[in-house]
Amino acid sequence: MTSPLLTGLNAEQRAAVTLPRQSALILAGAGSGKTRVLTTRMAWLIQTGQVSPQGLLAVTFTNKAAREMLARLSTLLPINTRGMWIGTFHGLCNRLLRAHFREARLPQLFQILDSQDQLSAIKRVMRALNIDEERHAPRQVQQFINGHKEEGRRPAAIEPFDMHSRVQRDIYIAYEAQCQKEGVVDFAELLLRSVELLQANESIREHYRARFPFVLVDEFQDTNRLQYVWLKLLAGSENAVFAVGDDDQSIYGFRGAEVGNMRDFERDYGLTEIIRLEQNYRSFGNILDAANALIRHNQGRLGKNLWTTAGPGQPIRVFEAGSDGDEARFVVEEVRALLGDGLALSEMALLYRSNAQSRVLEHALFSAGIGYRVYGGLRFFERMEVKHALAYLRLAANPDDDGAFLRVVNFPPRGLGARSLETLQSHAASAGQSLQQAARHVALSGKAATGLNTFLLCVDRLRATAEAVPLAELVSAMLEESGLVQHYRQEREGADRVENLEELVAAASGFENDSELSDLAAFLSHASLEAGEHEAAPGADALQLMTVHAAKGLEFQAVFVCGLEEGLFPHENALSEADGLEEERRLMYVAITRARQRLYLTRAESRMLHGQVRYGLRSRFIDEIPESLCRWLSTAQPAWKSSDRFLTAMPKREATTPARSEERPFANQPFRIGQSVSHAKFGAGVVLKCEGSGGDARVQVNFRDAGVKWLALGFARLTPS
């Protein structure tokens, strides 16, 4: 008798779901039913009595993924998922550290710094140490600190190799001390503290190992070193780790993700086999063939080939536009055509490598009256006014939080200038107190400015209110007491901000606290750990615009991948990084595999970038896709045929055929700007500039591999390509 849980699963999925109690690596291709396998596995383990819901630990990277897992699990089984350990690495670490705050040497109400908060904390440390921000960019320092933390290194374990790294290490030391004193932890610290807690404390470690016989990990290819160490501490040899991932979709290496963890996992847990989920339920064959062909250019893969029973479907449409504007207009035309075919706007996506590309696309869409939605940008809890409001709440919860103090002590303005804060800071430093303590000291002596007194009274009232009323009421009171709402009401463009502040009250009243903490403390954790949706404006049917990174995990009926030019995608910066090109290729792989029915690949011969026109070569990624899967559409035809230019299938060669003579600076010159050329030594390139004529003619060429060079046409053997 088979469980209804297993119906509809293919053989590999079923094998994965019903694995006995052992560690396993599931290599899950794009669109292969990864989440289904993960959630069904959990349901299966519970239903077959192998574990109780409390004995499962499932970890994801995003809150969204965690929520989805939870939601799908409860549709599979009628269980109460409350209290289950399903969450993000950071969320679960937060839980762990709250439960063992003493052993972790943290105050019970420690606050969590998001990246913004961390950066300003680092700047504060640097100012205190009198370190020049010109010589040591705070952002670099932030990367230095996070990089080391993610490798599990405290300052003592760092060997400085020059002055620069020595200074950075010193900042790291002072930053740690400051965080400890203020009772705050950054994202990486959540992980590192948890790891150290588990390492140092055998009884705690054994407690969790006994509690969670089954550990499941989503998007395993995105784990960094520290997260893997964390996993190994929670799951010893007796525990069964079910890790699901896809090395071909590893696109966060630049943030410290370590694909090598997959190989290490195989070795460390003595895995004998990998289960591959290769049947794809999302895309038509041509799209999958393109993805497979592309990714085969990468070395050292675990190896995987996507297939489908859906048939080949439509060819992949490739379009080479003259300019970024033309590219955008082509997209508009095609979107209109797809709308005519009955596709909803929200079923179509425009993907690009970098956010700056959205501008031209948006402009064209706006002119055409096509509704669109851009992902990215600030999220709810990252907005300035919301951060200000949260700072008041943080001060009510934790009087030592100097970051919060500095953020709002003079906001709304209370006449406290830089000099009064400076004296306050030196008072605090010499007395070893927090700013709030020092401020109270000054206030008691009667020498404080009225603004400071007002502020301290406000914080006092908030602290008292926090104990007495429900969270939403506290937030509402805070908005009034602090003067934030009043301040933004007066401001000319403050209406949105007021609205966001009111939204914060709504968020507080809808907040469900499933922790042991007070509502306020839990809400503050929530605000740091879950910054909210990226620019959520749901409801309306709109075309989806986002970076390829943001598209990971999503799918659309039609996908446009725009800006497929050398230097942009693959990005030029990536070429100089170790594994950079391969990561770019994986990114392209992710982009392609988002499409269900229709895939468009577009590029522009010229593009406005940093205020300058740039000429890029066609991306190598286009060339890595077999021509037999593609249909080339081209604009590079005589103008009189332009009425049907989008419908004409063109062979590849003709697509780049140059061009009208008026584009040439000199009529007798053999090369024009933007033309693709090849050179015996330097290889493929594109013409940037033409100068002179006849025997003196020179051209500047941007070579794919050799960079920008001037060539004298009298000598150089340059041929059109």
Place this chain on the structure above:
DNA sequence: TACATCTTTATTTTT
């Protein structure tokens, strides 16, 4: 403190 003007810089960013 607020506003204007200048300089600088420009991938991607789950938490």
Place this chain on the structure above:
DNA sequence: TAAAGATGTA
């Protein structure tokens, strides 16, 4: 180009 950050002026 155009946005953010730093510096200068009323």
